[in-house]
Structures are given as C-alpha cells and as structure tokens.
Amino acid sequence: TDPSALLGNLAEALATGAIEVVDLTHTLDQDFPVIVLPPEFGQCARFRMEEVSAYDHRGPAWKWHNFTCSEHTGTHFDAPSHWISGRDVPNGSVDEIPAERFIGPVCVIDCSDGAAADEDFELTPEIIEAWEAEHGRIPTESWVLMRTDWSKRRGAAYLNMREDGAHSPGPTPAAIRLLVDERGIRGFGTETVGTDAGQGSHYTPPYPAHFYLHGAGRYGLQCLNNLDRLPPTGAMLIATPLKIKNGTGSPLRVVALVPGR
Numbered sequence: 001t002d003p004s005a006l007l008g009n010l011a012e013a014l015a016t017g018a019i020e021v022v023d024l025t026h027t028l029d030q031d032f033p034v035i036v037l038p039p040e041f042g043q044c045a046r047f048r049m050e051e052v053s054a055y056d057h058r059g060p061a062w063k064w065h066n067f068t069c070s071e072h073t074g075t076h077f078d079a080p081s082h083w084i085s086g087r088d089v090p091n092g093s094v095d096e097i098p099a100e101r102f103i104g105p106v107c108v109i110d111c112s113d114g115a116a117a118d119e120d121f122e123l124t125p126e127i128i129e130a131w132e133a134e135h136g137r138i139p140t141e142s143w144v145l146m147r148t149d150w151s152k153r154r155g156a157a158y159l160n161m162r163e164d165g166a167h168s169p170g171p172t173p174a175a176i177r178l179l180v181d182e183r184g185i186r187g188f189g190t191e192t193v194g195t196d197a198g199q200g201s202h203y204t205p206p207y208p209a210h211f212y213l214h215g216a217g218r219y220g221l222q223c224l225n226n227l228d229r230l231p232p233t234g235a236m237l238i239a240t241p242l243k244i245k246n247g248t249g250s251p252l253r254v255v256a257l258v259p260g261r
C-alpha cells in the first residue's frame, strides 16, 4: 500500500475516533512517589517546580516555571546505559537511540487478578506462554506491558514499603529472559515504580529485568497508567524520551493508539 495513503488513513482514523489515543502517563507533581533504594545508595529525586513569573513584575506577559527531577522520576523511560549490563551497548543513552525505536506494537499481559491477591506476584514463563496460547506468539520487537492495576494505588500503597523493602509485582529472571532472548521484545513496561519486582534485588541476578533488558540493548517503561484501557494485542505504543545527552532515561508522555471499540 502507498505509504502516503497509510498516513492519510491514520489521520482520518484519528479524526473520526476509529483509532483512539490512550494516555498511559501519570501527572508529574511533587507528590508522585519515586523509587527508594537502600540508604547506602544515591536516591531518586522527586519532581520539584518553582514559578519564575506569572504575568507579573517578574514577567509581565508570561508565566513559566523551572523544574528539577531525576531521569527516573514519574512515568519514565529506561535506556540500556542505565544498567551496568548495558554500559557498552551501542546507542545506549536516550539521545542516541534511533527515533524509529520509539513507536511500535504493544502486547499487554493482564496480571491484575494475581497482583490483587499477592503483592509480590511474579510474571512467569508459564503465564507468558498461556497468554500466547490465547493471543498468539509475542512478535519480535513488540513492547510487552505487565498490567497489574498498580497505577490505581495511591499514597504509601504504591511503593508498598515494609521493613525488608518494597513489595510489588514483577517478572522472574526466567520470564524476562524468555521475553528478551526468545521473543526479542523491544522493551518491557510496568505500572509499578520499577520494571523489576519490589523484592527484585533478591533474584539472581539482582534486578533481572534491568539486567537482561538493558544488557540486550532493550528498554524499560515504568510508572505506566491506564493499562486496563489497552487490548491484549493490536495497539501501537508511542514512547519518546527527552533527548538528554548521555541520559540513562527520561520522564516522558507515553500514549497508545488503540482501535476504537
């Protein structure tokens, strides 16, 4: 088909609502939780914003702010250079990743019932294969999102910290190796504060999602929202990080193009 016609069809489908745009992003504000690491390590900055002017003596006709945050604050993108396993991956920082990698098909594995019953729920190869039995094999270069409805949690329940650290769902090492090594996914996304489970430091290797995804030059998305509005297959994900020089990640707006109901 003529590529110009394809783009014309997309424009028409967006205008008529035949294709919906679903926002998968949380609002960035100072209250949104950030990952808490063991106290001996550097910590993630929360989002902070200061007003520079507001149509006043500081700027009579304009309003603007300065803001500060981590590369890993809020709904954000993880680049391969974020992890030691990806330190030597070509095009490993957000400014070097080719732009065509930021738009692609997306599969959504619904683990919401499991996560509701067990805060340390694990995505396993068996769950992935059962999903494929119903929806078909996960295509190479797909994004795979683990739906847990964790984005509906508020306050302390989101990080869900206890005396031994965070308790939140995530993939086992075998699950992430199946997705990365066998299915060749583009990236893995979660609603939780990390692509790894809250207790991910206790796996071998520690933080297996970060280790295997980024070691293979693949990407992560964290703190996603509204995954319950996505179909298991058939949507397209648009996730374009800020072009930060040598950046290991970036807060970003993530949206999905979804066939209208």
Ligand SMILES: O=C(O)C(=O)c1ccccc1S
Pocket: 035, 037, 072, 078, 082, 193, 194, 195, 196, 207, 210, 222
């Ligand atoms: O990438 C992140 O935001 C994240 O989850 C993380 C960041 C730094 C250290 C460990 C982890 S587990």
Ligand SMILES: [Mn+2]
Pocket: 072, 076, 077, 078, 222, 249
């Ligand atoms: Mn991150």
